[in-house]
Amino acid sequence: MKILRLVILIVLGVILSDSSVFAQTPVQKHGHLRIAGKHIVDKNGAITSLAGPSFFWSNTGWGQDRFYTRGAVETFAQDWKAGIIRVAVGAENDGSILKDRRGNLRRAQTVIEAAIDNGLYVIVDWHSHRAEQDLGEAQAFFTHIAKRYGHTPNIMYEIYNEPLDTTDWNRVVKPYAERMIKTIRAVDPDNLIIVGTQTWSQDVDKAADNPIRGQSNILYALHFYAATHKEELRERAQYAINKGLPIIISEWGSVTYSGDGYFDIDSSIEWMKFAKRNGLSHLNWSVSDKNESASMLRPGASSNGRWTEKDLTLSGRLSREIMRNW
Ligand code: MG
Numbered sequence: 001m002k003i004l005r006l007v008i009l010i011v012l013g014v015i016l017s018d019s020s021v022f023a024q025t026p027v028q029k030h031g032h033l034r035i036a037g038k039h040i041v042d043k044n045g046a047i048t049s050l051a052g053p054s055f056f057w058s059n060t061g062w063g064q065d066r067f068y069t070r071g072a073v074e075t076f077a078q079d080w081k082a083g084i085i086r087v088a089v090g091a092e093n094d095g096s097i098l099k100d101r102r103g104n105l106r107r108a109q110t111v112i113e114a115a116i117d118n119g120l121y122v123i124v125d126w127h128s129h130r131a132e133q134d135l136g137e138a139q140a141f142f143t144h145i146a147k148r149y150g151h152t153p154n155i156m157y158e159i160y161n162e163p164l165d166t167t168d169w170n171r172v173v174k175p176y177a178e179r180m181i182k183t184i185r186a187v188d189p190d191n192l193i194i195v196g197t198q199t200w201s202q203d204v205d206k207a208a209d210n211p212i213r214g215q216s217n218i219l220y221a222l223h224f225y226a227a228t229h230k231e232e233l234r235e236r237a238q239y240a241i242n243k244g245l246p247i248i249i250s251e252w253g254s255v256t257y258s259g260d261g262y263f264d265i266d267s268s269i270e271w272m273k274f275a276k277r278n279g280l281s282h283l284n285w286s287v288s289d290k291n292e293s294a295s296m297l298r299p300g301a302s303s304n305g306r307w308t309e310k311d312l313t314l315s316g317r318l319s320r321e322i323m324r325n326w
Contacts (some may be wrong), residue, residue, distance in 0.1 A: 002193060025119020026083040032153040033121070033192055035217050038191070038246045039279050050083035050121060050281040051326035052076065053296065053319060054251050056288040057127055058107050058282065059090035061101040062286040066303040068107035073114035073304030080323045084121040086250060086283045087111050090162070091128035091138070098137055109148075116154045116275055119292045123194065123250055123283065124149075125158035131196075132160075132167070132176040141185045150188030157184055157248055161195035162223060169198040169206040181215055200257070202233060204247055209239035219246035222280075225257040225294075226271055227264035234274050241278055248276060249282035253294045254315050259285065260292035263314050272322060284319040296320075 030208065031043030042048045054077055056064035068087075076082040087108050090096040097104035108124065115122035124145050126138050142157055149155045159180040164171045177195045198205050202222035212218055214254060222237050241247060254268040255261050275282050289297040296316030301307055312320065 015319065016062040022193035025077070026121060027119040027153055032190070033156075034190070035219055035246050036285055038241055038244050040246070040248070040281060047279045048281075049275070049279045049326070051323045052082035052084035052086065052120070052283050053080070053287050053323070054086035054123075054125075054285045055088050055111065056286040057088055057090040057093075058104050059065040059093060060095035061105045062095055064286075064290060065095075065103075065107055065215055067287045067289075067297075068111050069304050070110060070114040070117075070252065071207040071302075071304030071306065073118055073120070073305075075307060077115075077120055079306075080320050081326075082120060082323050083326070084123065084156075084283065085111065085115055086125055086158070087124040088125050088127040088286070089141070091126050091134065091161075092139075097141065098134060105144075108145075112145075112149060112155070116149070116152055120259035121156060122154050122229070123156045123158050125161055125194075125250065127161045129162050129164055129200075131163070132172055135176065135179065138180060141182050142180065143187055144211060146184050146191075147251050150184075150191055153191075155188075156192040156194060156198070158194040158221065159184075161164065161251070162200040163196050163198050165199040167198060169203060170210055173198055174207075174210065174212060177212060178246070181212065185215070190217055192217050192219060194219055194221050194248055201251070202229070202236070204240040204245060205236045210244040210246060219248050221250045222247045223257060224271060225252045225253040225259075226263040226267035226303065227253075227255050228257040230267055230270070234271070237274075238278075238315075247278075247280055249280050252281070252282055253285045254318055255293040258292075261304075263293050265314075265318060268318060284315075284322070308318070 039047045201221040207220045288295040301311040
């Protein structure tokens with residue numbers, strides 16, 4: 001019996017020392033997130049900064065909808081060590097959720113549910129540059145998502161990807177956001193809501209000068225493309241942060257703002273230092289094999305993940321390294 005007990009102890013020791021057996025997922029570790037001051041904090045009140053990928057437009061027939069798979073999410077969770085992912089629900093142009101509700105919803109839900117099963121946070125983004133024109137559709141969509149997933153700690157709502165430069169923060173974007181927040185809060189009282197900002201989610205200074213009042217767990221989107229946006233945009237963001245605005249980089253690229261062009265590793269590293277210094281979370285654009293430099297994947301990469309080095313572009317390799325080491 002003594003020997004049996006010894007064997008049991010040894011086996012138990014091996015199991016406990018193997019961190020993979022008891023490794024916590026990001027959601028197990030951090031639990032329900034909330035906003036405290038200008039930061040995302042976790043269940044223990046610790047400042048929480050997450051890194052992950054953004055999926056491409058979910059639009060039917062655009063080609064990148066094929067990556068909305070459970071296998072892709074598992075690869076980001078296990079191999080890339082992502083803490084968060086972003087579902088870019090196409091809400092304008094051909095094949096969008098306004099035209100093919102079933103297809104886009106099915107893809108979004110596949111990825112959301114895979115994220116929940118893998119213990120990742122997941123941003124559900126209304127990927128539009130004209131969301132105020134489709135307010136009813138956006139309200140119906142987020143009501144559906146909140147009813148289905150608002151009880152989980154995983155979900156974050158991004159209610160307006162990128163308002164245009166001509167879409168005024170004070171007169172259009174903020175009132176839209178206030179209506180959407182009211183809609184979501186009627187179902188889900190607590191999960192984080194991300195508000196897009198004027199000029200393709202760059203004018204966080206305008207939001208800092210006139211933020212949404214009387215609501216909790218709201219934060220604001222800052223998007224950048226490293227080869228285009230540099231010190232000037234960081235200064236604008238720092239101004240907003242210094243005024244106490246909670247910010248998330250819900251989309252960034254290592255290339256120019258078009259999603260194509262020059263791959264700028266030096267500027268990307270400057271931006272990651274900025275994110276680290278300010279405790280910001282960030283999501284890299286994008287999960288795609290389209291022939292443009294922001295794509296993480298080379299043409300023909302598997303829809304179901306398990307990619308190897310040879311499947312990754314420069315952008316994809318940088319993105320994976322950042323996530324694994326964040
Ligand atoms: Mg909730």
